[in-house]
Amino acid sequence: MSAVAWEVNFDGLVGPTHNYAGLSHGNVASDKNGGLVASPKQAALQGLKKMKALSELGLKQAVLPPHERPHIPTLRRLGISGATDEAVLTNTLSSAPYLLQGIYSASNMWVANAATVSPYCDTTDGKTHFTPANLSSMFHRSIESETTSTVLKSIFRGDGYVHHDPLPGGVHFADEGAANHTRFCPQYGDSGVEFFVYGIESFNKLSKKPTLFPARQTFEASQTIARQHGLNAKKTVYAQQNPAAIDAGVFHNDVIAVGNRNLLMYHEEAFLDTDRVRENLNKAYFSQSVPDQSGIEFIEVPCDAVPISDAVNSYLFNTQLVTPPGFSGTTIIAPTECKNTKTVSEYLQWLEDDHPDIDQVIYFDLKQSMRNGGGPACLRLRVVMSEDQIRDVNANVFLNADLYSSLCAWIEKHYRDELSPNDLRDPSLITESREALDELTQLLRLGSIYDFQK
Numbered sequence: 001m002s003a004v005a006w007e008v009n010f011d012g013l014v015g016p017t018h019n020y021a022g023l024s025h026g027n028v029a030s031d032k033n034g035g036l037v038a039s040p041k042q043a044a045l046q047g048l049k050k051m052k053a054l055s056e057l058g059l060k061q062a063v064l065p066p067h068e069r070p071h072i073p074t075l076r077r078l079g080i081s082g083a084t085d086e087a088v089l090t091n092t093l094s095s096a097p098y099l100l101q102g103i104y105s106a107s108n109m110w111v112a113n114a115a116t117v118s119p120y121c122d123t124t125d126g127k128t129h130f131t132p133a134n135l136s137s138m139f140h141r142s143i144e145s146e147t148t149s150t151v152l153k154s155i156f157r158g159d160g161y162v163h164h165d166p167l168p169g170g171v172h173f174a175d176e177g178a179a180n181h182t183r184f185c186p187q188y189g190d191s192g193v194e195f196f197v198y199g200i201e202s203f204n205k206l207s208k209k210p211t212l213f214p215a216r217q218t219f220e221a222s223q224t225i226a227r228q229h230g231l232n233a234k235k236t237v238y239a240q241q242n243p244a245a246i247d248a249g250v251f252h253n254d255v256i257a258v259g260n261r262n263l264l265m266y267h268e269e270a271f272l273d274t275d276r277v278r279e280n281l282n283k284a285y286f287s288q289s290v291p292d293q294s295g296i297e298f299i300e301v302p303c304d305a306v307p308i309s310d311a312v313n314s315y316l317f318n319t320q321l322v323t324p325p326g327f328s329g330t331t332i333i334a335p336t337e338c339k340n341t342k343t344v345s346e347y348l349q350w351l352e353d354d355h356p357d358i359d360q361v362i363y364f365d366l367k368q369s370m371r372n373g374g375g376p377a378c379l380r381l382r383v384v385m386s387e388d389q390i391r392d393v394n395a396n397v398f399l400n401a402d403l404y405s406s407l408c409a410w411i412e413k414h415y416r417d418e419l420s421p422n423d424l425r426d427p428s429l430i431t432e433s434r435e436a437l438d439e440l441t442q443l444l445r446l447g448s449i450y451d452f453q454k
């Protein structure tokens, strides 16, 4: 029997340098919106509002801090020197201006890419395992893993947790974290099936691959994580993304499929071999010795109802599926873009009205994040935790009314209303952003997690 456990949503707080730089080739929104003027303040407040609403639904909601940006240590590591950090930035502008946007990116807000987490109920040693994603496919994201590691270690302390290093091995082990990982279980504290979706097998020359855009997750990375987390092979399932979907803008599996407990909602074109995926998942699910006979519920969204382009533009599958206390079924947390896309809003209406598993759909304005290809699910990292584990967290990261108002005041005080690509040339952003983050580490009781604090 499982003890009571919660699925805690840790959401990334949007950092003070949120901007649109068009950095992610193959991410349709990022490609399209590069160069727009962003509002870091709106972005952070929009994210926080979603967190507040979820915590008011009775769910456990926590927050992860943004990373230090601009990241001057990366520039120094790349051989750019200067007597002061401002001078390093000026020297970058003259010698390697192409680095600027990457070291300013607030992309660490999308914590679904921060790490893969296997909770204690799935692992042979009974501990919760974390592997921070190496994010090696994109320069601006590859610089996240070190800070992610530090942050996770500062929050999840003690014997119950194992923190692995980000995977070595470069592109062959390219890993984008929980965005390509889902777990299925009757109750959160039960042993679950862990489902890994990859874009390519990098050691197999015959592996099918997309032709236009990069496949960001490799099978070899997923398999290594399963191995080092000590997962039961019978309850571990792998599936390859449909390469055509990647070419249609599905750069992570969480753009085309989403799961919660024993439910998987996915698009007809998500996987290379859908029948096998369903069969393997059910086989793994039934290999559990838990008294739940209902199996995995599949909601397959057909192309006829929602063309893949509408799914990609609206982020229908980047919704969060949650089960608030007091509800038996699933609540869908969707971005407003879903409401504004006819096929998708009709489909969601049908789910809400007629599907026995879906209780309600709640919409949120997350436009600032969505314009860079990050929906509700991209903004959260799910960690199943026992009540004892939750109680033992020392950091002040669980959202309640007090923390919400402190964070709102902190954002109002430190964040700019607007940030344009050209503003990144302004070295005063270094100090501005460090002052904000320094105050945040005190507010969240995280200790010194940033390079500038060491």
Ligand SMILES: NCCC[C@H](NC(=O)CCC(=O)O)C(=O)O
Pocket (backbone or CB within 6 Å): 019, 020, 021, 022, 023, 024, 027, 030, 031, 034, 105, 107, 110, 112, 113, 141, 179, 251, 252, 372, 373, 374, 375, 378
């Ligand atoms: N899970 C959602 C991730 C979105 C993220 N976008 C970005 O990095 C865009 C940044 C920019 O273009 O400014 C990505 O593609 O990895």
